[in-house]
Amino acid sequence: MNAGTLSTPEEPKAGKAHTRFGDRAFSGLATAAGLTILVVLAGVAIFLLSEAWPAITAPVADLPNGENLVKYIWPLVFGTLISSAIAIVIAVPMAVAVALFTSHLAPKAISMSVSYLVDLLAAIPSIIYGIWGIAVLGPASVPVTQWLADNLGFIPLFEGPASTTGRTMLVAGMVLALMILPIVSAVAREVFQQTPKGLQESALALGATRWEMIRMVVLPFGRSAVVAGSMLGLGRALGETMAVTIILSVSGIVTFNLISSENPSTIAANIALQFPESSGLDVNVLIATGLVLFAITLAVNMVARAIISRREASGER
């Protein structure tokens, strides 16, 4: 090799500063990688727009079922949002609790194995979650949803009549929650662990209990991480296909009733179900729904970024 020439110190040259080959190669590669992301993103957006365009401009009569496009997409958007909302509502508190348990409460040995197991949840393929949801969680949920319908039926969410199969929006949302739990909790855990020792000790030295210390120092420190993790999870929940496809029994209505057997589908699940049998304008309609999903996830991410950067600006960290 030419180790000898490499180790010779170079004479500093007058005039233009010398940039080394390695630096230039690295910065070139990094720039290229960054640009690729932009190109891919733009490509996807352009593809969706151009393919959805025929459906957007087509006369109502030509569309499937002779329905207005908005009327077709709205229940899907609704189903997507509500299943993801359930997932977030269930998953985020659990994920924060798990993250706190592993980062601050459990003894080291236990905390290591628990975080390992939680991370393992992320490795389970979504189809397995779907099968488990329909085979185990669904049937198990029937008595509970029945009880909810009987006793809390006055709340629109639990209006009933309760599904006898358990293929409900609630179960779909719960399975989604399980799927996003590891992401949210991993992000939160990493940041909770980095809470400065000095701050934690200051809180304890003021006579804070462990929980008070967590509320005073750890949670504020990790707040933006929790938001960021939740948004990552929300992104996954919005786009999740297989599990929802398998679990939901779909009827295309718009309802807040989470426990009946009549549910709106979600955009992703609907595409998965319809695409193989579609042709012509139907495909364009499905792609138009995809475009809406793309817009929703993009908006979610931008909101998340805004929240995080505002917190960073106001609180320094």
Added chain:
Amino acid sequence: MNLTNTKKEIEMADVEAGSSDAILEPPKPSAEARQVHAQAKRIDAEKLNIYYGDFLAVRDVTVSIQPNKVTALIGSSGCGKSTFLRSLNRMHELIDGAHVEGKVLLDGTDIYAPSMDPVLVRQQIGMVFQQPNPFPTMSIYENTAAGLRLNRKKMKKVEMDTIVEKSLRGAHLWEEVKDRLNKPASGLSGGQQQRLCIARATAIEPEVLLMDEPCSALDPIATLAIEDLINELKKRFTIVIVTHNMQQAARASDYTGFFNIEKSGDPGVLIEIDDTEKIFSNPSLKETEDYVSGRFG
């Protein structure tokens, strides 16, 4: 690392036994001081051994820390003075495997008694750390009130305002921050932040204030400000300060204790504690003499 004993006699020549205060007679308790300021308490460590897991870090410390006095702890790095300090308000045990043997008595009550809640101990024995570390998400006001919110939740706004002002005044910070109490504490300078931390620690009226190298991250001006403050705080609190800066110990403390370590890996031992003046002019032990006169190692 052997302590040299050369030229000791020359240094000794300057020494004048300047015994000024008759009541300053450590390590015996000073009854008078306690009567004047009833709220501050004394600390007695009895045969205290401090461990990290199996490793004995500090061995057999028996000492009385006088109320309403400043006791400085000096010694080289790794000699256990910070460890000892942190064992006085049960912060030491927060490290995995860390524990102590022996007793630490706060006005006669063992803070390591099984029935003693460490949270209550820390409310009575506050602490200021090396790095100024106000809570970054809280305002100056909220930082000062943080301990109050924990300990006495149902406090009226007016009452809390009063205590916050008193604590900030007590920390010589009020004039500098009174117009921006609701601004983030992170906007303050290092010295101001450290005084804020002192205000935060004193707002809950502890009996004792432990300071772990409170000035080592500060510039000389901020350091002097803190030392002035310490001198005033001892009217209300018992103060124990760990410092690497011997001038600081000489300037700011009434008593000075010297921790020594025979060789790396051995436990630290508190080998001498006495009037600060005596420690810096005429210590009883050769090791102390060598250390304070800079002929250490």
